[in-house]
Amino acid sequence: MALQWYPGHMNKAKNQVQDRLKLVDIVLEIVDARLPFSSRNPVLEQIIDQKKHIIILNKSDLADPKLTSDWKLSFEQEGIRSVELDAKHNKGLGKINDLIHSELADKIEKYENNGVKNYRIKAMCIGIPNVGKSTILNRIVGKNVAVTGNKPGVTKNQNWLKTKYDIDLLDTPGILWPKIDDPKVGMKLALSGAIKDKIYAPDDVAIYALNFLEAHYLERLQETYGLDKSDLFDHTTPELLMHLTEKLGYKEDYERASRRIIEDVRKLKLGRVTFDVPGEFYEE
Ligand code: G4P
Secondary structure (H helix, E strand, O other), rough: OOOOHHHHHHHHHHHHHHHHOOOOOEEEEEEEOOOOOOOOOOHHHHHHOOOEEEEEEEEOOOOOOHHHHHHHHHHHHHHOOEEOOOOOEEOOOOHHHHHHHHOOHHHHHHHOOOOHHHOOOOEEEEEEOOOHHHHHHHHHOOOOEOOOOOOOOOOOOOOEOOOOOOEEOOOOOEEEEOOOHHHHHHHHHHHOOOOHHHOHHHHHHHHHHHHHHHHOOOHHHHHHHHHOHHHHHHHOHHHHHHHHHOOOOOOOHHHHHHHHHHHHHOOOOOOOOOOOOOHHHOOO
């Protein structure tokens, strides 16, 4: 789902998230593992305050494993612990449970020292559209869906979902908008499918993709499309798109070739690719 964000929407979303933050012990910030920078919203950092917070790198099945490790390290250096997840194939939930327990170890110890049994950890998922929040919610709740209902002192109409762990999850994830001040961030979000295809011209997105692939995944680009070294080094990126259009049999239909290249990236024809590189995304 892609959302059109206006200042009014943004404020409302921010206030809603802020309100519900008060109800939880820990925030699970969901990002797309292919875009650990571009799929975050810095507003969260501003409103999260002292709340415990972990990052879940979802869609890790689509991301470059080496860069996922690098990102985990980079977040760790910022003081945020993170964990990868493939919600689609249900891989990694146990690690999230472990990390939540480790982050809340002090609180859990207090419960135990005070003889509190059957305590429930309260958590909520937050993220921009399309990073997989609903999928995660469904996975983590599994078949044990049990709405615990409104409780005194809790925001009206706010339901908790019982998960298969000792964790209750707010039933509606917090949605934040992507921050697209930098046009490259917009291109990356478009390439990943996070924003509607009609918002950007496909040839702009394809040229962005080819440029990035030339810089970071040259061999894969060559292999996938059977390109010679001369195709790559003697051409500007728009010329490369023209060349590929012909090579793929689309004559002069650059738009069709662009859609094909975007689809190839999304469907892993070029392997698992991550479009944000730690430390590099500013000057890229
Ligand atoms: P949201 O609530 O944050 O907006 O995201 P949502 O769960 O709706 O997921 C958005 C898309 O991402 C869905 O695909 C979903 O299947 C896919 N997705 C979620 N988690 C993962 C993951 O770990 N790996 C992969 N590869 N995909 C994931 P869709 O195309 O919109 O629907 P569908 O193809 O599943 O029907």
